[in-house]
Amino acid sequence: MAKAKENKLACNVVQQVEAICDKFGNQPGELITILHETQGMYGYLPEEIQRIIARKLGIPASKVYGVVTFYSFFTMTPKGRHPISVCLGTACYVRGSEPLLEEIKRTLGIDVGQTTPDGKFSLDCLRCVGACGLAPVVTIGDKVYGRLQPKDIKKILEEVGD
Amino acid sequence: MITLTIDRHVVVVPANMTILEAATTVNVDIPTLCHIDLEGTCVKSNPASCRLCVVEVEGRGNLVPACATQCRQGMVVHTSSPRVLRARKTVAELILSDHPNDCLTCPKCSDCELQRLVRRLNFRVTPYNDGERSVRKIEITPAITRDMSKCIYCRRCESVCNEVQSVGALGAVGRGFGTTIGPAFDKELGQTNCTYCGQCVAVCPVGALTERDYAEELIADITSPDKVVVAQTAPAVRYALGEEFGLKPGASVTGKMVTALKDMGFDYVFDTDFGADMTIMEEGAEIIDRLKKFMAGDKSVKLPIMTSCCPAWVNFYEHEYPDLLQHPSSAKSPAQMFGAVAKTYWAEKMGIPRDKLVVVSIMPCLAKKFECNRPEFAVDGNPDVDYSISTRELAALIRRSNINFDRLPDSDFDRPLGESSGAAAIFGTTGGVMEAALRTVYEEFTGKTLPRVDFDEVRGLDGFREATIDLGGFPLKVAVVHTLSNARMVMDKLRAGQLDYHVVEVMACPGGCIGGAGQPYHHGDSSVLRARQRAAYAEDAGKQLRKSHDNPDIQRLYKDFLGKPLHGKAHELLHTTYSDKTIK
Numbered sequence: 001m002a003k004a005k006e007n008k009l010a011c012n013v014v015q016q017v018e019a020i021c022d023k024f025g026n027q028p029g030e031l032i033t034i035l036h037e038t039q040g041m042y043g044y045l046p047e048e049i050q051r052i053i054a055r056k057l058g059i060p061a062s063k064v065y066g067v068v069t070f071y072s073f074f075t076m077t078p079k080g081r082h083p084i085s086v087c088l089g090t091a092c093y094v095r096g097s098e099p100l101l102e103e104i105k106r107t108l109g110i111d112v113g114q115t116t117p118d119g120k121f122s123l124d125c126l127r128c129v130g131a132c133g134l135a136p137v138v139t140i141g142d143k144v145y146g147r148l149q150p151k152d153i154k155k156i157l158e159e160v161g162d
Numbered sequence: 163m164i165t166l167t168i169d170r171h172v173v174v175v176p177a178n179m180t181i182l183e184a185a186t187t188v189n190v191d192i193p194t195l196c197h198i199d200l201e202g203t204c205v206k207s208n209p210a211s212c213r214l215c216v217v218e219v220e221g222r223g224n225l226v227p228a229c230a231t232q233c234r235q236g237m238v239v240h241t242s243s244p245r246v247l248r249a250r251k252t253v254a255e256l257i258l259s260d261h262p263n264d265c266l267t268c269p270k271c272s273d274c275e276l277q278r279l280v281r282r283l284n285f286r287v288t289p290y291n292d293g294e295r296s297v298r299k300i301e302i303t304p305a306i307t308r309d310m311s312k313c314i315y316c317r318r319c320e321s322v323c324n325e326v327q328s329v330g331a332l333g334a335v336g337r338g339f340g341t342t343i344g345p346a347f348d349k350e351l352g353q354t355n356c357t358y359c360g361q362c363v364a365v366c367p368v369g370a371l372t373e374r375d376y377a378e379e380l381i382a383d384i385t386s387p388d389k390v391v392v393a394q395t396a397p398a399v400r401y402a403l404g405e406e407f408g409l410k411p412g413a414s415v416t417g418k419m420v421t422a423l424k425d426m427g428f429d430y431v432f433d434t435d436f437g438a439d440m441t442i443m444e445e446g447a448e449i450i451d452r453l454k455k456f457m458a459g460d461k462s463v464k465l466p467i468m469t470s471c472c473p474a475w476v477n478f479y480e481h482e483y484p485d486l487l488q489h490p491s492s493a494k495s496p497a498q499m500f501g502a503v504a505k506t507y508w509a510e511k512m513g514i515p516r517d518k519l520v521v522v523s524i525m526p527c528l529a530k531k532f533e534c535n536r537p538e539f540a541v542d543g544n545p546d547v548d549y550s551i552s553t554r555e556l557a558a559l560i561r562r563s564n565i566n567f568d569r570l571p572d573s574d575f576d577r578p579l580g581e582s583s584g585a586a587a588i589f590g591t592t593g594g595v596m597e598a599a600l601r602t603v604y605e606e607f608t609g610k611t612l613p614r615v616d617f618d619e620v621r622g623l624d625g626f627r628e629a630t631i632d633l634g635g636f637p638l639k640v641a642v643v644h645t646l647s648n649a650r651m652v653m654d655k656l657r658a659g660q661l662d663y664h665v666v667e668v669m670a671c672p673g674g675c676i677g678g679a680g681q682p683y684h685h686g687d688s689s690v691l692r693a694r695q696r697a698a699y700a701e702d703a704g705k706q707l708r709k710s711h712d713n714p715d716i717q718r719l720y721k722d723f724l725g726k727p728l729h730g731k732a733h734e735l736l737h738t739t740y741s742d743k744t745i746k
Contacts, residue, residue, distance in 0.1 A: 047346075047347050050346070050347075054346075060324065060329070060330020060333065060346070061330075061346035061347070062331065062332060062333030062335075062344075062345060062346040063324075063330065063333055064346070065335060065346035065347055066333040066335055066346075069335050069336045069337070070334075070336065
């Protein structure tokens with residue numbers, strides 16, 4: 001979990017989060033939309049950001065935290081500049097996405113849900129990107145890689161610029 | 163009104179009633195674990211999450227939760243058909259599949275709603291006994307113990323913390339088997355805005371939330387030959403303790419309680435009611451002081467003045483209203499005043515060194531455990547009140563000491579810190595502190611004797627009550643609130659400059675201390691609170707002495723030691739200051 005106290009938010013981030021809350025009228029009913037947009041802007045939802053949202057919406061921080069921890073989409077861990085997602089949906093799984101995942105973990109030295117120390121890559125799993133014809137599929141950022149084998153991993157990771 | 167059939171009964175009820183409520187009108191008691199409705203107070207939780215109240219409605223395919231299904235004209239409901247009983251048993255089995263089996267040593271043993279339910283459903287074998295169970299860390303705070311491995315996710319604590327108390331320290335975290343109920347960011351309670359009101363404990367059906375138990379410390383002190391151990395008992399304890407020994411709610415067991423404490427080995431048994439009379443002397447003087455300044459045109463005087471006896475309420479305004487800390491009275495709570503006086507005036511008189519004297523408060527409250535730990539209530543690290551035990555802990559200690567409580571003879575409190583007035587006797591109910599203060603303020607302010615000491619207009623159980631008292635021509639506007647959501651409503655108005663009262667009484671628990679979190683569990687039955695409240699007023703009415711300032715031992719204490727209220731020694735020992743404790 002992110003240690004929010006360690007990364008004090010920049011002033012403009014506070015303003016941006018507040019602006020997102022204002023945009024949705026500071027309505028508690030818009031919490032999920034606000035979290036969605038904030039994560040899109042900042043990449044993740046550290047404690048400090050959740051506290052700002054709680055204050056703006058006039059709800060306890062425990063409510064915000066409850067929603068953030070309930071939905072797997074929301075994350076309190078900073079994502080890498082190039083988030084990797086390995087599809088573990090049925091089609092990809094039977095065509096060998098698990099060995100791919102293991103290979104990525106081994107190559108980067110991180111587990112699912114973690115980010116490399118240099119902040120370049122983060123690793124997650126998902127359950128279908130709608131490209132089953134290309135199974136097994138890995139996405140890095142917006143780019144989709146299909147029909148991969150473990151031996152391809154090293155190469156495609158190296159191809160990614162900083 | 164509509165007519166429906168529940169089991170063999172024809173029921174006529176208002177259309178907006180749920181099946182659960184309609185069933186109680188014909189003595190059909192449908193089991194629930196999550197639903198709680200402390201009628202007449204705002205304590206209500208109905209998340210329809212436990213599914214134990216499922217019933218069969220003819221013509222409907224699925225079973226429905228009785229707590230969340232409204233009655234309809236002509237409905238035919240079966241609450242214990244074979245299909246319902248099968249489903250209810252399965253629900254209970256699934257709850258047990260992720261609940262520890264340590265009932266024998268659980269603090270809730272024999273007072274647990276889940277245990278009662280299983281006994282009621284009368285099954286002997288659980289099919290899902292061998293699987294893995296959720297194990298979570300036990301958190302022990304100065305007031306509350308949380309063992310979330312025992313949680314059944316009824317979410318009563320969450321409702322009470324959020325809706326009734328408006329504190330929001332507790333919420334559901336995570337999902338699936340990872341779900342738990344706890345503070346944001348997995349903090350400990352002490353790092354949140356939790357006030358330690360303990361109402362989560364008061365409604366927890368199982369042993370997940372209980373009090374921090376100080377029995378071992380107490381037994382060690384009582385059995386230590388060089389310690390002098392003094393008890394002080396809060397007003398609300400004596401009307402509730404009997405329930406733990408099978409007596410009716412509201413049975414007043416003052417004399418037996420004193421005997422039991424002496425039999426347990428307390429060296430002296432005194433009364434927090436004496437502290438309550440001191441509180442009225444100080445708070446009353448403060449009210450008059452502020453009123454006189456206000457009437458003289460002093461614009462800086464802070465009105466309304468608010469009571470400050472309730473430690474959860476003190477935590478609440480220190481956390482949430484740091485801009486309004488000049489409003490509450492600076493008077494300490496009765497228990498802390500008692501401790502301060504016992505460890506000075508009385509200790510000196512008796513020649514007992516401070517470090518040999520142990521003051522134990524017996525309270526209906528869990529926040530008191532936190533209060534007596536506050537650093538400002540200690541001298542060189544030695545606290546004025548060493549620790550606080552709840553009514554329930556006292557009952558457990560009495561049982562453990564082999565005392566047959568209901569056969570005990572009565573004893574009187576020791577003097578001089580044991581004499582008290584009727585005004586002090588009602589401190590434990592919502593409205594009681596206000597009424598006690600009014601009796602003294604009226605007489606001191608007007609110089610006249612009250613024609614009638616009862617102030618019926620501030621009595622009752624409504625969450626918010628107001629009255630205007632004729633103070634010799636001056637209309638004194640007062641308000642009484644209980645539960646912290648009502649307190650928040652008052653404070654928000656005050657912050658907005660829209661609160662037009664001179665004196666406001668606040669108690670955090672529903673009904674005041676009679677509904678405190680250290681009291682025997684009410685299990686959602688508000689008649690228990692009403693009975694305790696009646697007992698408090700009956701005790702008051704039966705006393706010769708009805709006003710705090712008439713208490714001869716109080717008068718002597720001021721004459722010999724304290725001097726004048728608000729000044730000198732009285733100020734030094736009996737008043738405190740508040741600080742901004744906003745959670746950042």
